[in-house]
Amino acid sequence: MTDAPPPRLELRAIDKRYPGSHANKTVSLALGAGEIHALLGENGAGKSTLVKIIYGVATADSGEVLWHGQPVRVGSPAEARRLGIGMVFQHFSLFDSLTVAENVALGLNAKESLEVLSRRIVDLSTRYGLPLDPRRHVHDLSVGERQRVEIVRCLLQDPKLLIMDEPTSVLTPQEVDKLFDTLRRLRDEGRTILYISHKLEEIRALCDRATVLRAGAVVATCDPRQESARSLARMMIGSDLVAARRTAQEQRPGEPRLVVENLSLSASHPFGTDLENVSFAVRPGEIFGIAGVAGNGQGELMLALSGEHRTPVHDAIRIDGRPVGRLGPRDRRDLGLGLVPEERLGRGAVPDLSLAENALLSGYGRQSLVRRGMIRFSKVNDYADRIIGAFNVIAHGRRAEARSLSGGNLQKFIIGREILQNPRLLICSQPTWGVDAGSAAAIHQALLDLREQGAAVLVISQDLDELFTIADRIAVMSGGRLSSPRAAHDTSVEQVGLMMGGLFDLSDEAGVVHDPA
Amino acid sequence: MIPETDALAALLVAMMRAATPLAFAALGELITEKSGVLNLGVEGMMVMGAVSAFMVVVATGNPALAMLAAAVVGLLMAALFGALTLGLLTNQVATGLALTIFGIGLSAFIGQGYVGTPIEPLARLSIPGLSTLPLIGPVLFGHDAMVYLSLAAAFGLWWFLTRTRAGLVLRAVGENPAAAHSIGYPVRLIRFGAVLFGGAMCGLGGAYLSLAYTPMWVEEMTAGRGWIALALVVFATWKPGRVLLGAYLFGGVTIVQLHIQGAGVAVPSQVLSMLPYLATILVLVLISRDATRIRLNAPASIGKTFHPGG
Numbered sequence: 001m002t003d004a005p006p007p008r009l010e011l012r013a014i015d016k017r018y019p020g021s022h023a024n025k026t027v028s029l030a031l032g033a034g035e036i037h038a039l040l041g042e043n044g045a046g047k048s049t050l051v052k053i054i055y056g057v058a059t060a061d062s063g064e065v066l067w068h069g070q071p072v073r074v075g076s077p078a079e080a081r082r083l084g085i086g087m088v089f090q091h092f093s094l095f096d097s098l099t100v101a102e103n104v105a106l107g108l109n110a111k112e113s114l115e116v117l118s119r120r121i122v123d124l125s126t127r128y129g130l131p132l133d134p135r136r137h138v139h140d141l142s143v144g145e146r147q148r149v150e151i152v153r154c155l156l157q158d159p160k161l162l163i164m165d166e167p168t169s170v171l172t173p174q175e176v177d178k179l180f181d182t183l184r185r186l187r188d189e190g191r192t193i194l195y196i197s198h199k200l201e202e203i204r205a206l207c208d209r210a211t212v213l214r215a216g217a218v219v220a221t222c223d224p225r226q227e228s229a230r231s232l233a234r235m236m237i238g239s240d241l242v243a244a245r246r247t248a249q250e251q252r253p254g255e256p257r258l259v260v261e262n263l264s265l266s267a268s269h270p271f272g273t274d275l276e277n278v279s280f281a282v283r284p285g286e287i288f289g290i291a292g293v294a295g296n297g298q299g300e301l302m303l304a305l306s307g308e309h310r311t312p313v314h315d316a317i318r319i320d321g322r323p324v325g326r327l328g329p330r331d332r333r334d335l336g337l338g339l340v341p342e343e344r345l346g347r348g349a350v351p352d353l354s355l356a357e358n359a360l361l362s363g364y365g366r367q368s369l370v371r372r373g374m375i376r377f378s379k380v381n382d383y384a385d386r387i388i389g390a391f392n393v394i395a396h397g398r399r400a401e402a403r404s405l406s407g408g409n410l411q412k413f414i415i416g417r418e419i420l421q422n423p424r425l426l427i428c429s430q431p432t433w434g435v436d437a438g439s440a441a442a443i444h445q446a447l448l449d450l451r452e453q454g455a456a457v458l459v460i461s462q463d464l465d466e467l468f469t470i471a472d473r474i475a476v477m478s479g480g481r482l483s484s485p486r487a488a489h490d491t492s493v494e495q496v497g498l499m500m501g502g503l504f505d506l507s508d509e510a511g512v513v514h515d516p517a
Numbered sequence: 518m519i520p521e522t523d524a525l526a527a528l529l530v531a532m533m534r535a536a537t538p539l540a541f542a543a544l545g546e547l548i549t550e551k552s553g554v555l556n557l558g559v560e561g562m563m564v565m566g567a568v569s570a571f572m573v574v575v576a577t578g579n580p581a582l583a584m585l586a587a588a589v590v591g592l593l594m595a596a597l598f599g600a601l602t603l604g605l606l607t608n609q610v611a612t613g614l615a616l617t618i619f620g621i622g623l624s625a626f627i628g629q630g631y632v633g634t635p636i637e638p639l640a641r642l643s644i645p646g647l648s649t650l651p652l653i654g655p656v657l658f659g660h661d662a663m664v665y666l667s668l669a670a671a672f673g674l675w676w677f678l679t680r681t682r683a684g685l686v687l688r689a690v691g692e693n694p695a696a697a698h699s700i701g702y703p704v705r706l707i708r709f710g711a712v713l714f715g716g717a718m719c720g721l722g723g724a725y726l727s728l729a730y731t732p733m734w735v736e737e738m739t740a741g742r743g744w745i746a747l748a749l750v751v752f753a754t755w756k757p758g759r760v761l762l763g764a765y766l767f768g769g770v771t772i773v774q775l776h777i778q779g780a781g782v783a784v785p786s787q788v789l790s791m792l793p794y795l796a797t798i799l800v801l802v803l804i805s806r807d808a809t810r811i812r813l814n815a816p817a818s819i820g821k822t823f824h825p826g827g
Contacts, residue, residue, distance in 0.1 A: 057699060078701035093696035095689050097813045106689050107700050111682060137813070 006069030007032050008192050009054070009085075009161055014063035016049055023049035025217040026063070031161065036183060036193045038203040038224060040236055041213035042436045044406065047196050050213070051163055054194075055087045056080040086154030087163040088147065094138050100149050101134035107153040125152050128182050143293055144175045151182070161192045168202060172293055173464065173497035180206050198236065198437070200229040212236055237437060256281035257425050257456035258305075259318040265304055265311055273297040273480040275304065280475055280482060282425070282456040287447060288485065289471030290460045291496050297480035298460050299342070302429045305458075306339050307332045319425060334365065338423030340415050342430045342460075344407065348414045351403035355395060356384040358402050359417050366421045383420070391416035392442065408439030415443055419450055426450060429460040444470050464493050478502040526655045528772060533656075533664055534730055536761075536768030538563070538722040538739075540667040542746035543753070543760045544674055545718025549595075550750055551678065552711035553691035553818040554602065557613025560743025561620020562594045562716050566723025568624040571631055571734040580639050584663070584724050591720020592713050594620060599712040603705050606822050617743065625736040632734055639663065639729035663725050668761070670718070675757040687711060691816030694823040704823055719743070745794065752801030755814045759801065767797040 007030040016024040023046045031037050041047045052058040054065070056074035065072055067083055074080045080087075094103050101118045108117075118134035125132040130148040138146060147167060154162055164183075168176045183193055183206065195207055203210055203224045210227075212220040212235040220235045234240060258281065265275040275297050282288040292298055303309040305317065307329035315323035319335045329339070339362075341347040349358045360380045364370045369380050384398035391412045395405050402410060411431065418426060431447070432440035447470055451457050460477075461467055467474050468488055475485040476499035483499050542559050549556050566587035574583040598616050601607045639661040642648060647658045678684040687707060690697045694704045722742070727734050745767060753759035770793040778786050 076701050077699060081701070089699065093693070093699045095692045095696060097692050097815075097817065098685070098689065102685055102689075105682070106685060106697070106702075139812075 005033075006066070008068060010066040010069075011050075011054070012064040012066065014050065014053060014060045014065075016046075016053065016058070016060050018049075022216050024053070024060070025215075027213070027216075027218055029211055029218070031192050031194060033160075033192055034187055034190045035208045036187050036195055036206055038207035038210035039194060039196045039213065040198065040200075040203060040210050040224075040232065042198060042236055043408070043434060044436070045213040045236075046216040047213055048165070051087070051165060051194070051196060054080070055085060055163060081157055081159075084158070084160035085163065086157055086159035086161070087165070088150045088154055088167060089165055094146055094149060096137070096139040098138060099134065100132055100136055100138065100141075103138055103149055104134070104153045104156065108156060120156060121152055124155055128152075128155065128185065129178065130182060143295060144171050147171070147179075155186075159191065161194065162186065163194045163196070165196045166198075167195075168197070168199065169462075172500040173493055174501060176202070200232045200236075203232065204229065214238055233437070254284050255321065256283045257320055258282040258427075258458065259321075260305075261316055261318070262313075263301075263304060263311060263316040265300060265309065267297075267300050268303075268309060272300055275300050276480045278477075278480075278482045280485060282458050284424075284456050285451055285454050286472040287451050287457040287459055287470050289467035289474040289488070290458070290477055290482070291464060291467055291474055291500060292460075292462065292477035293500055294462055296477045298429065298477055300480070301477070302341065302427070302460060305427055306341065330365075333362070336424030338418035338421060338426040340411075340418055340426070340428035340431060342433070344410050344414060345403060349402040349410060352401060354399045354401060355388065355393075355405075355413060356380050356398040358413075359384040359387060359398075362417060363421055387413055387416040387420055390420065391446065406436075408435040411435050412439055412442060412446075415446055419446060423450075423455055425456045425458070427458045427460075430462065431459060432461075432463065432466055440466075464496055467496075468493065476500055522651045526652050528776070529656045530659065531772045532765060532769040533660065534768070535771045536764040537664050537667050538725045538730060539742055539746050539749065539764040539767055540671065540761055541663075541722030541725060542719045542743060543749040543764060544667070544670050544757060545591075545715040545722070546746055547715075547750050547753075547755055547757060547760055548674065548687070548711050548718075549715030550819055551691045551755060551816050552687055552708045553694055553816050553821070553823070554599075554708050554712055555609050555613065555820040556595065556598055556616070556712060556715055557610060557747065558594065558598055558616025558620065559715075559719050559746050560739055560741070561617035562591045562719035563620075563723035563726070563743045563746075564624045564737065564739045565594055565620045566591045566720030567727040567738055568628040568631070568723075568734060569720070570724035571628070571634075571636070571727040574636055574728060575631060575634055578637075580728055583728060584721060587720040587724030588717040589720070591716040591718070591723070593716070595712045595716020595719075598716070599709045602822070603709050603712070606824060609820050609822070621737055628734050628736065632736070634734065636728075636732050638732040661729050663721070663729060666721075667725075671757045671761040678757070688816070691818055694818050698823075698825050704825065708823075719746075722746070745797070748798065749801070752798055754811050755816065759804070763797055763801050766800055767793045770796045 009031045011027060011029040013026040013028055014024050015026055027050055039047050039050070049058065053060045054074065056076045056079050065074060072083065074083065095106070101114050101121060104121055105114060105117055121132060121134045125148065130152055132145065132148055132152060138149065141149070167179060171179065187193060197203055204227070207224050210222055210224040211218055214236065224232060261279050263275055263278040267274050273296055278301060280288065290298065304311055307327055311317060311325035314325040317325045319332065319337060322335065324332050324335065345351045350361065360369050360375065363383060367379065367383050369376055369383065381398055387393065388395065388398060393413045393416065394409050405413065415428065415431065431443050435443065447457055447459065459467065459471060471488050473485040474488050474491065474496060476483040476496055478500060479502055542563055546556065546559055569590040570583040570587035573586040574580055594616060598612055601612050602609045641659055641661050644658050648654045678688065686702055690702060690704050690707045698704050723739060726738055731738070749760055749763040753763050774789040774792045778789050
């Protein structure tokens with residue numbers, strides 16, 4: 001009788017410290033052939049660090065890595081690839097100005113001509129149902145197509161272990177299904193897939209085993225198909241998650257607070273998306289959600305709504321009936337607009353300034369923090385403390401630099417800063433992107449509370465679960481156009497997913513402002 | 518022979534000679550910038566190349582050795598820049614400006630004793646039967662070796678950037694150093710190589726000034742050509758062929774405006790002296806207006822310090 005074959009990859013007591021954090025605490029993990037293994041954990045649980053160590057981007061302080069039972073030292077990504085480890089990154093490591101074939105060539109050690117390589121790309125991509133044109137430039141591709149480039153680049157090296165870092169965060173539900181088909185096929189060929197995610201339903205649908213990380217340590221290993229989303233969440237967070245609750249929709253009569261009518265705008269960025277005849281209205285006491293895969297014009301719409309880009313037609317955007325298309329951000333704020341942009345560091349907050357100073361920057365008018373050109377520091381400090389207290393921002397006080405906060409805490413601070421100014425209209429873009437589940441629930445609750453108080457809230461998000469949790473009506477952005485809105489309880493994730501792929505009836509968005517009543 | 522053809526030939530030859538130093542420096546800087554590094558020390562590296570080539574040719578009488586010396590000195594200047602910006606992560610703009618000031622000062626200092634020394638200009642090609650042909654003889658077959666070298670360099674770099682794997686890697690490093698690092702390319706090493714090449718080419722550009730264009734040494738004899746070379750790279754949207762076009766345009770207008778000045782036209786000479794700069798920038802801006810094309814060719818990470826984390 002022979003022993004069972006050793007696992008394909010085994011980690012023994014991996015430990016890694018960074019200044020100020022203990023990223024991995026004696027983590028052990030074994031991956032077998034032909035399995036899809038989930039690595040589950042909140043942001044900051046140590047998933048990324050562990051994967052970097054496997055892929056040779058970072059080195060462990062102590063511990064052992066075994067490949068087919070043999071101890072190995074993976075010093076660089078090139079060495080990892082030689083062993084047969086491939087990785088698809090969360091933030092793609094692609095080169096926008098190069099073609100698909102050139103991008104793939106850069107990731108391969110083999111020196112073959114681009115023509116030969118292009119043929120291999122076409123062969124392999126059709127075999128796995130990942131259609132790609134090797135001659136196209138990457139900047140012309142959709143996010144889903146870019147991910148295909150990454151996957152094809154990995155598969156061309158015939159990897160034994162494929163690491164996928166949050167691969168579905170940028171895909172439509174239909175694209176996710178296709179990706180899962182591909183991954184299952186790869187597993188059936190005997191490959192191992194390490195699947196990193198914090199989306200519980202996906203892990204239950206796809207993975208054979210799951211290792212749960214919390215605060216750098218392994219807290220559980222389980223078969224996710226035997227667990228419920230609730231039990232997985234409890235392992236991941238360490239306590240039960242309190243989800244935001246929305247009260248039943250009330251019909252609130254009243255004039256729309258924000259009206260956008262036939263807004264067309266050419267993008268300022270050469271790779272941007274032009275807006276075409278975008279029309280919608282947001283009423284007091286409702287949350288209006290705009291779904292869509294990133295890069296379909298949401299960024300341009302946000303710039304137009306905030307006033308960073310003026311619109312040529314003055315009354316294409318109206319707040320409380322007043323045309324504001326040619327007003328700047330400050331004038332719009334004076335009309336009661338609050339803004340939470342997508343980039344927290346740089347747009348939402350100045351990274352090097354303290355929280356108090358960041359509070360001053362957007363609140364100086366409505367909170368009367370400035371008198372005769374002089375800053376009233378006592379009021380600024382008081383305002384910052386109120387935000388930190390009311391929104392449970394974890395930071396070293398109001399003097400902490402914005403950049404020192406975690407994504408979730410900074411986002412709570414920014415949203416709190418806007419909400420405490422009692423906006424009549426709040427516009428947020430990707431409010432919980434990259435935010436841990438606990439903070440996300442708090443942010444959702446804050447938005448719902450604001451809605452209860454009668455403010456109009458517009459949320460632009462890629463996260464369909466988020467929109468279905470909080471939004472009253474949902475419209476979809478695709479290719480710079482906006483579909484007509486639908487009541488959230490009247491539509492499904494699948495329907496919205498199809499529209500995200502551009503399949504919405506274009507005849508019903510002919511510039512009419514739809515009335516939900 | 519027909520005198521008109523002779524005059525035209527002389528004009529064209531003078532244009533090409535005026536363009537050559539710019540072509541060298543701009544092609545070198547193009548490679549540096551394609552790797553994502555902005556080296557504003559072009560002027561300083563050129564002027565150091567000029568003085569070292571001149572000193573070597575006075576000492577040895579060997580122009581090939583002088584060119585080699587200029588390339589090595591340019592390379593050493595660039596190595597200094599690379600060590601500071603890539604090794605010690607200093608700011609590229611400030612370091613480049615310092616390199617220019619350093620080069621101008623140092624060249625003036627070591628070249629003091631050489632001002633006014635006469636030398637033999639670089640020998641020109643002479644092929645019996647070909648070089649004496651009217652018009653095409655002098656324009657095609659009557660130049661010194663460095664003019665041909667600069668043309669070969671433009672073609673060679675175009676081929677390198679668009680047809681070779683090494684060129685692809687260089688472009689990738691300039692486009693997205695973090696991604697290149699994550700795939701496993703030695704970003705800083707590749708950038709250092711590109712910086713060294715740029716320095717050597719700037720040294721050669723300077724050498725052409727003191728060995729051939731005006732065979733003598735005077736302080737600050739580059740007279741701002743390093744800055745024009747920098748501008749050429751940008752306006753040529755990082756394409757070797759357009760860099761060459763821009764350099765020849767600049768050379769052409771330089772020579773034409775000299776002739777106009779010589780003919781005594783009643784336009785202030787300062788205005789005429791501006792023409793080469795204006796005309797070059799205007800034409801290059803007009804041919805590269807397309808923002809997407811610029812974005813496709815511009816190295817996205819230019820001037821940004823890259824520090825591999827992990």
